[in-house]
Amino acid sequence: MTAGAASALRLHELAVRLGGRDVLRDVSLDVPMGSWTCVVGPNGAGKTTLLHACAGLVDRDGSVELFGRRIEEHRRRERARSVALVPQHPVIPEAMTVRRYVLLGRTPHVGPLGAEGRADVAAMDSALERLDLAWAADRRLDTLSGGELQRAVLARALAQESPLLLLDEPTTGLDLGHQVRVLELVDELRRQERLTVVSAMHDLTLAGRFSDRFVLLSGGRVVATGTRNEVLDAAVISEHFGASVQVIDEGDLGWAIVPSSRGSDHR
């Protein structure tokens, strides 16, 4: 972590309590601008809640700072212009067209009583183009395949033009080919638009292939942060996931984490 790099997102002693349970405890994190940080952890670790807290959508203790300013100081629409969330299970209004759905991403820019202007339509069109959905603009959402839907949600987030992008399990329900395509697309967008990406992923191999920083969340606490070698380490992963794994690092030929031949390690 370079001391001088500006921080897109900074969490300090973040704690969230939901339904009487402490879902997140004492989470502190610093995400530099332009990086891709991946949050990994076993089921129930609190990854989704963490992303929601970063978007200011849950009650919390501790502080969340977006681009140097505390989130409380952002007004709602301002906050939405800073951070966009792509949820794990987005609500898909079946009869809505793709065009309208992506246009929803302009909501923080338009204002409650206004109407979309040329700039908004341009942003929508550009997002549709980038995600190769221009052909589907007037199709109903319920006519799209899983992969196309995922791209539509991403297009909406892109149209929002927020420099911080939160992705909750972006590869859910996609086949391998689509999984890779979506992540490559995000990477490309990140570089082109200078976005900061924070994603929650359960697929450690894909996480390791695309992100440059990693956070391991377990039982609501951060148990490891750092580079891929530091966090996605066989011992660390085995300990927290309760499975015995091994890292296969072939350099340029590829990198993967796989269950080791000894199988799972029940604790």
Place this chain on the structure above:
Amino acid sequence: MRRASSVAIGASVLVASIVVGILVGPVHISPSDVLRWAVSFGGATSVSDQDAAILANLRLPRVVVAALVGASLSASGAAYQAVFRNPLADPYLLGAAAGAGLGATISVAFGPSDAFAVTVPLAAFTGAIGGVGLAYSLGRSALGGRSATSLVLGGIAVASFLTAVQTFIQQQRSETLRQVYSWILGRLGTAGWDDVRIALPSVLLAVATLWTVRRLLDVIEVGDLEAESLGLNVGRLRTIVVVAASLATAAAVSVAGLIGFVGIIVPHTVRLLSGTSYRHVLPLSVLFGASFVILVDVLARTVVAPAEIPIGVITAFVGAPFFLLALRRSAGRLT
């Protein structure tokens, strides 16, 4: 259907309905007479005093009241369907109908009988607003939060309770049954300019509010969480919609009784024509809703003339198949 053309169609249908509403009634007044009367509005004409009285003091205000009622109920229905994400939501969802019914019953049972024309609408209005207020506070305090579900549950509880009280009073004062029952079925038979004066300000204010926030109703379609992430204050929008829709519904109910199904039939029909975006559904619901009630009222007063069928009976006849249609189309959507 493109937006501009569908609004034009809606406006034309409304104008045509108004014309039909003025021309057609249990008493036959020839179109040429109506034209003569209209042209020399208010002045001395060759139309008889009685016919002029019918046109100016009965038909015209009745058409206006019908339009106001139709616009209110349709806009409120559409807006409720948006903020509760439920295609079967109608304007009476949060206890407005039960509250209005109780208000009317109390004023018929205990109020001065020579002042019914004043006390019943006032009591119905107050009751409608009160019912919603009660549902709202119940939903917030007892059931936690301003979420859609807690409001709906509050509404159900309040409606059951108020209806029970109303039934009890009617049992004790059975002479009120006939009058309350006829009010519940909805009628425009005694509509006059006074009713227009009572209803107009509330309806205008409320419908204008809903019209203004129609774009935000689209945003709520993706659920509370995502809408918030897009910068929308979901709780506040829901409150604004509930207040505006309740005001419009209360005004409609106070002058016309409980006319059901309009808030479901009109928005769903409009969606079939223009798609589901509330940018179009809301304005078109207002226009087509007004036309619908005007035309249904014409039916109500001519089919068994000179007697009148309570307008709520006709809308129920038309409404039942609509429920089925809406259920089928939304079968996969309701969670």
Place this chain on the structure above:
Amino acid sequence: MGRRLVLLVVSVAVVAAACASDGEAGRESTGPSTGAAFPVTLTTSNGDITIDERPERIISLSPTATEMLFAIGADDQVIAVDDQSNFPPHAPTTELSGFEPNVEAIASYEPDLVVYSTEPGDLGSTLGGLGITTMLLPAATLLDDAYEQLEQLGRATGNAQAATAVVDDMRTEVDSIVSSVEMPQPPLTFYHELDDTYYSVTSQTFIGQLYALVGLDNIADAADDGGGGYPQLSAEYVIRADPDLIFLADTKCCGQSPATVAERPGWNSITAVRGRDVVPLDDDVASRWGPRIVEYLRTIADAVSDVEAEAA
């Protein structure tokens, strides 16, 4: 011993004489109130009924029957009347309902005659099964029905003479009222309002006929197609028909008055409203067929005379 024998003979003679005179009276089946009026057999709407002796515990479940009973002098014989019987004021009103009669409640009074006018369910046969005589006097359709009911009540209660006198008086008064009214040509039109949703009556009904007696023309006659004589009109219809007179039979039930009528939208164009010929009636008087119909007829006739006087 001789004295005992005389006593025995005298007693037997007295008893024999009493039996003989009873026997004589029993042969009479119907008849005037001279001498022994009971037992009496009457043909009524619920069949033939026989009343063995003068009823002393009469219950009336019909406000009209109550008025009739008190008019023919049966006051002391009536022990209870239904909750709607409000005339005469000193009638013994109870909570018994004429619309939803509670057989047990009725029977608990131990009546010997129950008079009623509507039959919801099998009131007659149920009470009959308990040994209680009942008399059904349904709503009259003709003026003569009303007279007939009075006579029947008279015979049933042992007040036949008084009943006949009441009926004769009524006939005389009706004739005098009718003959004293000037009936203009063309006839004056009227609207009789039953409630605030514009229900009216046609000339087929009892009330409707009374209006016809004084030469009035009913605007509701044109409206009732196949109905039971009680059509629902609409505001437009009444305004267009422009009646000369309006009679309000909904002053008590629905709070209507000449003032409220004048405020209805468009109604101030009607002749009757402009000429202040809107007549408030007592709901009860306008819905019963007892002796007070004479009073009702007088009210109508006076209204007609008023209009005539104004026109002059």
